[in-house]
Amino acid sequence: MTFLAAIPSELIHIVIGMVAIMAFVGIHVLVLVYAERKGAGHIQRRPGPFEVGPHGILQPLADAGKLIGKQLFTPTNADPILFWMAPVLAVFPVLLLFVPMPFGPVVTVQEVNLGLLLILAFAGIGVLSTMLAGWASNNKFGLLGAARTVSQSVAYEIPLLLAVLCIAFQKGSLNLSTIVEGQGSWPWQWNIVTQPLAFLIFLVCAFAETNRAPFDLPEAESELTAGFHTEYSGMGFGMFFMAEYANMVVVSGVCTALFLGGWKGPGIDGVWWFMIKVYALLALFIWVRWTYPRVRFDQLLNINWKWLIPLATLNLLGTVFLMKVF
Amino acid sequence: MEILAKIAFALHALIILGGALVAVSSKSLVRALVGLVVTFFGVAGMYLLLATPFLAFMQILIYVGAVCVLVFFSVMLTRADGEGEEARPVTIRHRFNALLAGLVPAVGLALVLIRHPGAARDLPVEVGLPALGTGLLEQYSLSFELISLILLVAMSGAVVLTWERKEKQ
Numbered sequence: 001m002t003f004l005a006a007i008p009s010e011l012i013h014i015v016i017g018m019v020a021i022m023a024f025v026g027i028h029v030l031v032l033v034y035a036e037r038k039g040a041g042h043i044q045r046r047p048g049p050f051e052v053g054p055h056g057i058l059q060p061l062a063d064a065g066k067l068i069g070k071q072l073f074t075p076t077n078a079d080p081i082l083f084w085m086a087p088v089l090a091v092f093p094v095l096l097l098f099v100p101m102p103f104g105p106v107v108t109v110q111e112v113n114l115g116l117l118l119i120l121a122f123a124g125i126g127v128l129s130t131m132l133a134g135w136a137s138n139n140k141f142g143l144l145g146a147a148r149t150v151s152q153s154v155a156y157e158i159p160l161l162l163a164v165l166c167i168a169f170q171k172g173s174l175n176l177s178t179i180v181e182g183q184g185s186w187p188w189q190w191n192i193v194t195q196p197l198a199f200l201i202f203l204v205c206a207f208a209e210t211n212r213a214p215f216d217l218p219e220a221e222s223e224l225t226a227g228f229h230t231e232y233s234g235m236g237f238g239m240f241f242m243a244e245y246a247n248m249v250v251v252s253g254v255c256t257a258l259f260l261g262g263w264k265g266p267g268i269d270g271v272w273w274f275m276i277k278v279y280a281l282l283a284l285f286i287w288v289r290w291t292y293p294r295v296r297f298d299q300l301l302n303i304n305w306k307w308l309i310p311l312a313t314l315n316l317l318g319t320v321f322l323m324k325v326f
Numbered sequence: 327m328e329i330l331a332k333i334a335f336a337l338h339a340l341i342i343l344g345g346a347l348v349a350v351s352s353k354s355l356v357r358a359l360v361g362l363v364v365t366f367f368g369v370a371g372m373y374l375l376l377a378t379p380f381l382a383f384m385q386i387l388i389y390v391g392a393v394c395v396l397v398f399f400s401v402m403l404t405r406a407d408g409e410g411e412e413a414r415p416v417t418i419r420h421r422f423n424a425l426l427a428g429l430v431p432a433v434g435l436a437l438v439l440i441r442h443p444g445a446a447r448d449l450p451v452e453v454g455l456p457a458l459g460t461g462l463l464e465q466y467s468l469s470f471e472l473i474s475l476i477l478l479v480a481m482s483g484a485v486v487l488t489w490e491r492k493e494k495q
Contacts, residue, residue, distance in 0.1 A: 079354065079356070112379075113379070113454075113455070114379050114380055114455070117383040117384075117387070118383055120383075121383040121387040121390075121391065123391075124386065124390055124391025124392070125386075125390065125391075127391065127395055128363065128390065128394065128398075131395065131398050131402075135356055135398075135402060143402065146402065147399070147402060147403075150395055150398065150399045151399075153395075154392070154395060157392075174455065
């Protein structure tokens, strides 16, 4: 027991937290795969997965079994180290993004004063992995997907940061828990009321940064086969798939904490409010994906450079001005 | 705690050196870029070790998330492979020059450090973000603005370079 006592409690705390995060992400990927396929089915007036288990509820498990069982191929003339590094780089940084996430009043893996900055910094590694995947595949579709990823995510990161900065200025903190505590329990006390434009800009950029339709140009299957992950088989593809859903959960969580009052809500505050809001945003993601057609690439960049960036800049200047005056 | 700090320092130094070695020695430009990314992460780790998380996250946000992505973009657009015109065989003279260029600053720094060994320091204390902001904009505002001047010069230099190339065509 003396040996155990020598381990610093912070270390135990972090290890338990990371294990919990992995379990959380794993379960949510399974749930989201099912929700996405069912949502797609019902929006297109068909039942969706129905065969495996009651109402196809075991379908994600069957999918996972299929992906794990498949053989892993490395294309000829591909760079094998970079090729297999990309899916690993896609998944692991995402797990880190859950560390400062304020799930509830006490349910946070680690209080980080610069939590928002940590999430923004490590989210950039996802772009790197997508680029590496596209380039290392030695495939023109992959390369095109990678080129699109770069121009898309570099462009959309700017209004995203500007929108987040508005909230950070208003609340005077980069700690997500502090930002949540600065909001009230009732919907009209949330940041979305004072910063509706920042919320809209954040939401649009969130779609672009997670490569979700209507902004899923890097993997546009009608023109690029599967874009950056064309050459990946089995779990190589599975890891990109996992990373996409985990990123969606992160973005919804950050959006909830910044704009929708986090774990605060009418009645009793707690983890449930956070999860309800996150699920509502995830449902919105799925709903939008199966409702809107994909935009063209020039449209995508025009929306950003001609609308989102000027609007976000004006919004930030307005916020700063009003804060100085009042 | 001190021994742990030393181990962490050694680990980060190894990461930085390993990344740098990959960056200078690999023929594929993208692999070299990945080496550079590893080095940036090592430097970010060093910042964390110095209790400056803001600098560490900024290092990752700017260097890994923006600079490396843009470098990658230009590599991808130029299709620079390992057999380009600059991939000539390396002679002994080259190696000697490279060794010299690397050793001179290393030996110089080492001599200074050996002659004036730093006193044992306490564990660094984290400086809050507000203090950092006021410091940058009040006490050190001149040097802060000068840095942005350098960036402005670099940016206009890049514009001028591409301008001339366009006229020649």
